[in-house]
Amino acid sequence: MELNEVKKIIQDAGIVGAGGAGFPSFAKLAEGANTLVINAAECEPLLYTDYMLIHERLYRVLEGAEAIMEMTGINKCLLSVKTTKGKALNWTDGQELAPGVFVKLLPNVYPMGDEINLIYEATGRLVPPGQLPMTVGVIVMNLETVYNIRAALRHQKPVIEKWLTIHGCVPNPCVLRVPVGTCVGALFDRLGIKVPEGYTVLDGGPSMGKVIDPSKTIVTKATKGLMIFPDDIPAINVKKRTARVQLTLAASACCQCTRCTDLCPRALLGYPLEPHKHVRVENAVSETMPESVLTASMCSACGVCEIAACCQSISPRAVIAQHKKTLAQNRMKYIAKPGEEISVHPERRARQIPSDRWKRMLGVDKYDRVPEYIPEMLEMERVEIFTSQHIGAPSIPCVSVGDTVEEGQVIATAAEGFSVPQHASIAGVVTYVDPSKIVIEKK
Helix, strand or coil: HHHHHHHHHHCCCCCCCCCCCCCEEHHCEEECCCCEEEEECCCCCCCCHHHHHHHHHHHHHHHHHHHHHHHCCCCCCEEEEHHHHHHHHHCCCCCCECCEEEEECCCCCCCCCCCCHHHHHEEEEEEEECCCHHHHHHHEHHHHHHHHHHHHHHHHCCCCCEEEEEEEEECCCEEEEEEECCCCHHHHHCCCCCCCEEEEEEECCCCCCEECEEEEEEEECCCCCEEEECCCCCHHHHHHHHHHHHHHHHHHCCCCEECCCCCHHHCCCCCCCHHHHHCCCHHHHHCHHHHHHHHHHHCCCCCCHHHCCCCCCCCCCHHHHHHHHHHHHCCCCCCCCCCCCCCCCCCCCHHHHHHHHHHHHHHCCHHHHCCEECCCCCCCCCEEECCCCCCCCCEECCCCCCCCCCCCEEECCCCCCCCCCCEEEEEEEEEECCCCEEECCCC
């Protein structure tokens, strides 16, 4: 099977990055790379989705990895996990799991799941700022994405289910599968989970997860975990502040100690990103002179600057997020110039934050325990399928209200260019359609 034919199968299955922004996976596949890095780092505390997928379905992941290697001409794959979880799986560094597929044990530091840090730790290669991993001969894919590719190639199965970690302040943490489009509130009801007064729900982990309203939030192809925490811990405190409060605090309280830059994981890799300088740039200035904040595009939004570095309770991450919005509006980003060289900071290893310390800093260490695995797919009576669950043009609905659809049926086709289709995650009747979403209810 030729590469373009395989890419078409993967696009038609609606496969996107399962643990990030939803980058369409077909676009990552190209000849010329020599290393496939499978990202199973789960650097966020309390996330066990990839760990449980390895524990329960490793052979399927390996089959997916072998298929990707065969069609791209790659001869080496590194299945990358943190050392703690690698030991729990009885793995050793360099262990061969399948022909050409090797274990890579990563340091127990945060943020190991960041693509740029991951590539450096796994391969020793530095991706130039603003460039794609392919420029250093690497393709990176999330573990669940590789699992989904195997399902598409072997069984023509589209992405209609999601592996999730439910964790935090819940009676029984678990990892389970749900239909794409499941309402978080309905999921909690099925699991008997109540959100107490004074507690917050996150889509994602405690470091980078977003505060959500469970009654309105839907599980997408990129959702990795759902967590509940009390409002008085550092992980939630900083997320509850409005953007205006964050920017006002930054403008008035920054003492320019440079600790945010000293500990920035991207800066420690040699990237020309200096968070302390972004903090002192007023938003009005960045809007009129976006070139002055160009380096903001290199920020991974890991949160080290706000949780571990700042002594004034400022969030450089929030300031940089505003600058990134300005750059996006102007379609600008930092791209390394030809011949521009970067070098790793000599104190990088000493300045990295151990995972256990990071959990304590966030205030979530007391909740961390291995969750239960629920093998049965959770059935839902209603789903909302968003047409934009990926980077690129939204899918185009191709069903109407009243149509009866089968599980796995295409309900929104890929748009021209960079896009993927959407599929019905349950069988039922279409009860609502607009350009942004399609609602399906069981008969």
